[in-house]
Amino acid sequence: NTGAEGLLEILCRGLERYARQRTAILLGDRSRYVGLSDIAKMLDCPRAALAARLFTPEHRNTAEALKRRITFHRGHWFETGVHQALVGYGLSPLSQLEIEIMYGDVPIKAHLDFTLVTGQPHPTVRILEVKSTARLPTTLSESYAMQIGGQTALLKACWNHPVFNLVLDTGEVLHHRTFPEICNECYGVSLPEASACDIQGWVLCLSMCDAKAFGPFLPEDTDVARCLDMASDFWETMHDLRENKTNLNAVQTAQGLAPLCPSCFWKEDCPRFKGFSHPEWEAALAQLINLKTQKKALEEEIGELESRLKVAYQLSHTVRGEWINTGKHTFRVIPQxxxxxxxxxxxxxxxxxxxxxxxxxxxxxxxxxxxxxxxxLYAIRMEKAELQLDSLIKNT
Incomplete structure (x- = not known):
């Protein structure tokens, strides 16, 4: 009904507006630098990484836009929850510590979700990167590993350089400090040289009902030169795209069976999926994808009902293996x-x-x-989305 649709519209547009405000406050104008997250995305798909920086997808219906927005925003909600957990445990994390450097003429920024520092019993620094995932991965992806590794390596390499920025809870901004100066101002902790500190990076992946930690990542484990060279490639290609010196479809796409392709914003006109036109097969593919979606939902519903019946059987105090009659049906739970x-x-x-x-x-x-x-058979639904040049870029 109209009221329900209006409420969802408010939720969608509100999340979009809040995301823009949060980005402006914490991350600044992202068109003016290369972030470590950009470099990480380059490993998955250079074309998608650059498209995400240059364009904003405008979905034609609220339902699809809201689905995308919630998926994107879930990471921010998890960050808030992790911060509450750290504070509840008695820790005082630095949130969104920024490292700002120049590599030649390429501006690079790394934003560290949480940084924990202590001087006792020995100088220790822990970087925690929070990732939202639909389901927990068995192993950490190369892109996530590069991002946390790059953060850890840059923190050690830039230790005594005035390239650290931090927005305090009071609204005060600490600009152009060394890392020891930040720690002394915020914690009253005096840190020695980086070589005398125990520095580790960790990635915390969270799904809707579980969490998994990956690490430790040490400063020496990451090829910093490779990260910086990729940042240069990203910066140069981004400027070529903005000045129409090259076309987005000339940029390399993901290789192999990339797991992110089905959910990619930019897949509709991606050269990777360029092929022959057979509109007569559209109905069959739409039916197949719809049936697979229904199958997945049914399997989840079946699993939930089975779990509830197993619990009910245990609570019934029935002798193990005995049948329970419900009328037209009977069931039991036996160990396997x-x-x-x-x-x-x-x-x-x-x-x-x-x-x-x-x-x-x-x-x-x-x-x-x-x-x-x-x-x-590898089938993907190609959602229609209008691409608009990001207003941040148009105004630069």
Whole structure:
């Protein structure tokens, strides 16, 4: 109804407006520098990274825009929650500490979500980067690893240089301080040289109901020169795009089966998906994607109902294995043995101990079996979105 649609419109536009205000206050004009998040996105897809900096997608309906906005904004909500957890534990984190440097003529900024500092029992610095994920990853992506690694490496490299900025809770801004000066002003902590401090970076991934930490990342683990060279490439290409010296579709796209392609803002006219036109297959593909969406929702609903019935069975105090009759149906819960799996890594270690590295590899290779080739259907819904040149860039 009109009232419900109006409420969703308010929510969507309000989140958009708040995001712009928050970005302006904490991150400034992002068209005037390269952020470490830009460099990280370059690893996933250079074209998408540059498009995100140059254009703003304008969705044609509120529902799609709201879905995108909530997904984007969820990261900010998680940051607030993590800050509350750190403070609740008794810690005093520095929020959004900024490192501002020039690499040749390329302005670069790194924004550290949370920085924790202590001088006792020994000088320690921890950088915490918060990431919102639909589901927790098994391993950390290369882009996230580069971002946290770059933050950690830059903090150590710039330790005694006046390139640190911080907005305090009072609204006061500390500009162009060294890192020890920031820590002394905020905490009263006197830090020695960076080489005498224990510096680590960590990534905290959060889903809607769980969390997982990845680390530690040490300053020496990241190729800083590679980060800076990628920043130069990003800056140069961005200026070429703004001045129409090159076209967005000439920029390299993601390689291989990129997991972010289905949710990418910029996939509709991406050269990676350029192919032959067969509009007669549109209905079949739309039906397939719709059925897959329904299947996923049904599987989640089935899992939830099964969990509730298992709990109800336990609370009924029925003898284990006994049936419960509900009228036209009956059910019970019985224990099952866990699935037996082969720990390939452990097996390889044991074989290397017994046979040596080369013989172990040979034996494993003889025991491997290649499955039959198969074909995979890879279908993506191409949402229509109008691209508008970012007003921040138009005004520069």
């Amino acid at each position: 043995n866990g699935r037996v799996t082969l720990d390939r890594k452990r097996l390889n270690e044991e074989l290397e101990t017994l046979l040596g590295e080369q013989d172990a590899r040979t034996l494993l290779a003889r025991c491997e079996k290649q499955g039959e080739p198969f074909e995979r």
